[in-house]
Amino acid sequence: MRRAPDAAAGKLRIVGGSLRGSKLAVPDLPGLRPTPDRVRETLFNWLMPVIDGARCLDLFAGTGALGIEALSRGAGSVDFVETDAELTRLLRENLARLKQTATVHRAEAQRFIENTASRYDIVFLDPPFAADLWTPTALALLTHDRLQPAAWLYVESPAQITPQLPADFALHREGRAGAVRYALYRRSAKL
DSSP states (O other): OOGGGGGGGGGGEEOOOOTOOOEEEEEOOTTOOOOOOOHHHHHHHHHHOOOOOTTEEEOOOOOHHHHHHHHHOOSSEEEEEEHHHHHHHHHHHHHHHHTTEEEEEEEEEHHHHHHHOOOEEEEEEEEGGGOOOOOHHHHHHHHHOEEEEEEEEEEEETTTOOOOTTTTTEEEEEEEEEEEEEEEEOOOOOO
């Protein structure tokens, strides 16, 4: 897949909050598709009322741009999950350079969901598009009780695909940017 245009020259910038303007290194890896600046700006405008102090999970973290943007905007904590060794190392280096405390897990997303005991307020779900992991991952989050009752789920997919999520998730807002559909869902508050 192509790298997003604003990730050119191996850098991506944080667009808001306390780390605004900070650069993240973006390695040239096949399939790496950082969330573009304008999409992150829109997403965090949507999340503004709930991001402060939120416990976040950045699954399929890649560069960690979504989770770092969340930290920049006041999230209480972020767990990053990534399988690639180089991306995991780079993410830890970027967090250290930016003086951000967060946990980076080198793990497969499903296995992490099965083994963690944490429950999250906001989950960023942006898997490799070819892997078609939206539905099984959202289902695993519910099955293993990893979400707060009114949690938010952010999903990125190809523009022509609307992932079929469990009925527990109601679409809140969505948009399109080039070849990408981005959407924010809210979990039904069932106790």
